[in-house]
Every structure is written in C-alpha cells, then in structure tokens.
Amino acid sequence: MLVKQLIKKLNDCHPDVPVVLSDSESELKQVWQIERDLVAFEFENEKTEPEFVDDGIVGRFFHSFVEGRVHWQGRVLSQETEGGIYLVQLFEWFLGEPSDMVLVNLQDMMGWKFYDSVEHMNDAYDRKYREEAERHAKKTIEDISGKECRDVL
Numbered sequence: 001m002l003v004k005q006l007i008k009k010l011n012d013c014h015p016d017v018p019v020v021l022s023d024s025e026s027e028l029k030q031v032w033q034i035e036r037d038l039v040a041f042e043f044e045n046e047k048t049e050p051e052f053v054d055d056g057i058v059g060r061f062f063h064s065f066v067e068g069r070v071h072w073q074g075r076v077l078s079q080e081t082e083g084g085i086y087l088v089q090l091f092e093w094f095l096g097e098p099s100d101m102v103l104v105n106l107q108d109m110m111g112w113k114f115y116d117s118v119e120h121m122n123d124a125y126d127r128k129y130r131e132e133a134e135r136h137a138k139k140t141i142e143d144i145s146g147k148e149c150r151d152v153l
Helices: 002-013 027-044 118-144
Strands: 061-066 069-079 085-091 098-105 113-115
Touching: 061 118, 069 118, 113 118
Parallel strands: none
Antiparallel strands: 061 069, 061 113, 069 085, 085 098
C-alpha cells in the first residue's frame, strides 16, 4: 500500500517521469527500481553538464563506506587544493537527487569505489548492496508516506 501511495505522489510531482506499479515484483524491489530510474533520468536530462578535467577521480561517481557498509553516494566535482582536498556532490538515497556538497581529503577516499557513470554506480549498488538498499527504502517510505510533495522532493 505504501508503494502505491509513493508512486502516485511521484507521478503527481514528476509527470515527466511516469512510474507504474508491477504486480510481478516485490514492493521494495519496485521502489529500488524507481529510485534508480529517477537518478538516471536526472543525469540524462541535465541542462548544463559541468566541464570536468579528467585528473583521475574528478567527474567520477562513487560510493563511500563506513564499517564496510555503503555510506555516501555522489560525484567528485573538483580538486580544490594541491594537497588532495576534493569537492564532492552527495546524492540523497531515496531519489538520488543532489543534496550536500562537502570537501573530502584524498586520504579519506582510499576505501571508496569509483564509477565512470551514474549507470555503473547504480548497477554496482543494485548488484552488491541490494539488501541494504531495500531496508533503507522501506524505512524511507514509512517516513514520507504522509508528507506533501514539497516536503518529499
């Protein structure tokens, strides 16, 4: 029932990204697929893609880890200092939309996984971290089920 409410809310708030409910898949799997599709849609339809100079990790997408569990997802935007301080754009977990930008020391990135595209990042997350993603999606649905569109997206 919560997934149907979420899908209706997403369709009302984002009519350009139609979301449908499939009877053949679990609700949590469908929420995960919706999340992946919306993240990919956002990046495919970005109006102004920033220019990135390829210096290794700049422009790459990533997952960070804390105690062996996925912590952040995002994109490295730029190297801010010669000493290895990078500006990264974090993406929130439910819809994958940009959230905070933070500065991170290169040493703190040593355990991160980097990807060439948002699709590769999403695929790795789907294959390797599905169980964790499903737990998170369930909690998020419960948290937002009664909120207005402006509070959800």
